[in-house]
Amino acid sequence: MxxxxxxxxxxxxxxxxxxxxxxxxxxxxxxxxxxxxxxxxxxxxxxxxxxxxxxxxxxxxxxxxxxxxxxxxxxxxxxxxxxxxxxPSILYDTQELKKAMKGAGTNEGCLIEILASRSEEEIRNINVTYKLKNGKSLEDDICSDTSFMFQRVLVSLATGGRDQSDKVDDALAQQDAKALYEAGEKKWGTDEVKFLSILCTRNRRHLLKVFDEYKKISKKDIEASIKSEMSGHFEDALLAIVKCTRSKPGYFAERLYKSMKxxxxxxxxxxxxxxxxxxxxxxxxxxxxxxxxxxxxxxxxxxxxxxxxxxxxxxxxxxxx
Known part of the structure; x- marks a missing residue:
């Protein structure tokens, strides 16, 4: 809201x-x-x-x-x-994030949904409100409640440091697509950090170009590659970033469908x-x-x-x- x-x-x-x-x-x-x-x-x-x-x-x-x-x-x-x-919307998101990490068990879907879909300004405001309301930073709670690459992707998203420009650098987009291909499809084992660093820092228009370039190089859609290379909640988080980049309404339509199906x-x-x-x-x-x-x-x-x-x-x- x-x-x-x-x-x-x-x-x-x-x-x-x-x-x-x-x-x-x-x-x-x-x-x-x-x-x-x-x-x-x-x-x-x-x-x-x-x-x-x-x-x-x-x-x-x-x-x-x-x-x-x-x-x-x-x-x-x-x-x-x-x-x-x-x-108020920022307080609502803050409460939902806290609730997702409270007590036994974690609602990973909620953490991914909010952190992957909100704007950088909203993320920064959530961080401020979270600390005020809970006396602990959002990052601290994420770190005590999650682990491994899933923790790292959430911390990265919670930083609110994505490039906010509309600039598309064609040469860099090709370079990013190649780096993703070499970090996943092309090698034995996956370099998860490469996926994380590109998907969590580049601006939306640039990422759309990267996805197009990726398909040309690998002959596979980026989502299909993530599904075959990643697993668990880390996979879910990367897919959410790709889906929100392509269409937030489409991402939320899928969330609603799955909640009722x-x-x-x-x-x-x-x-x-x-x-x-x-x-x-x-x-x-x-x-x-x-x-x-x-x-x-x-x-x-x-x-x-x-x-x-x-x-x-x-x-x-x-x-x-």
Whole structure:
């Protein structure tokens, strides 16, 4: 939710009035039970900036945090989505990263998703917020929670040091493609560091050129080479970087598809992607989803979720296409 964009499904609400919205929310939470529809009506129809104003107005007029009141009224995945929508985007990413490394076991998919898809500016802001909130740096937590090449690729991404220019150096692109070929397909064993250093530091346009040059040299797509040369979470991380470089909406469409496909739903991933992309590029994600899987994201959510949770996710999805 890095700022409101025209590619999002959630737009700023016209004739917005924070005081009116506070009243609607208070009414929705009054008495026995909660009017979830009224909560959706307000929270999922306002932009992130407007939701922050509602939170301030609520605290000023009620003397309590809106989140605390909602927590005591709501439950389950519905509650998780609503609280996510009320959280500023950088703080939301920070909380998700912390949660991914908390306790026994690590949610590697979450770490890869956030660190491979956010802009360098967002990564730098996440680092600052993470340290403020947790008293430890993001890098420290990554190092104590992961190991080997997977740790190194995450640390590299978390540094936020990717070249930000649009410059494409054709000679360097050919050199990079050759270096990748020689580090993988051409040799016995793989030089993982070479892949890491090129994929984590070059700018997007340059990398697209590298991928084209790579295909000419090796007669294989870079993704196919990564799959045959790498393994485990390190492979997943490199593939995520390539996919995000080619198309972030395509990458998130695949994340959503995999979260709902097969038995059981990966609600953590489903919620995180829907909350974090609804104001950024959800319209493009929807379009890619339909292209890639032949069915609409809307129909997948409809068949996979139920009740108010489904209603809320469909609202964030925005439409049936």
């Amino acid at each position: 890095a700022g409101f964009g025209s590619k999002g499904t959630i737009k700023p609400y016209p004739n917005f009035n924070a005081a009116d919205d506070v009243q609607k929310l208070r009414t929705a939470m009054k008495g026995m039970g909660t009017d979830e529809n009224a909560v959706i009506e307000v929270i999922a129809n306002r932009s992130l900036a407007q939701r922050q104003e509602i939170k301030t107005a609520y605290k000023a007029s009620v003397g309590k945090d809106l989140e605390e009141d909602l927590k005591s009224e709501l439950t389950g995945h519905f509650e998780t989505v609503i609280l996510g929508l009320l959280t 097969g038995l059981g739903t990966d609600d953590n991933t489903l919620i995180r992607v829907m909350v974090s992309r609804c104001e950024v590029d959800m319209l493009e994600i929807r379009s890619e989803f339909k292209k890639m899987y032949g069915k609409s994201l809307h129909s997948f959510i409809k068949g996979d979720c139920s009740g108010d949770y489904r209603k809320l996710l469909l609202k964030l999805c925005g439409g049936e296409d």
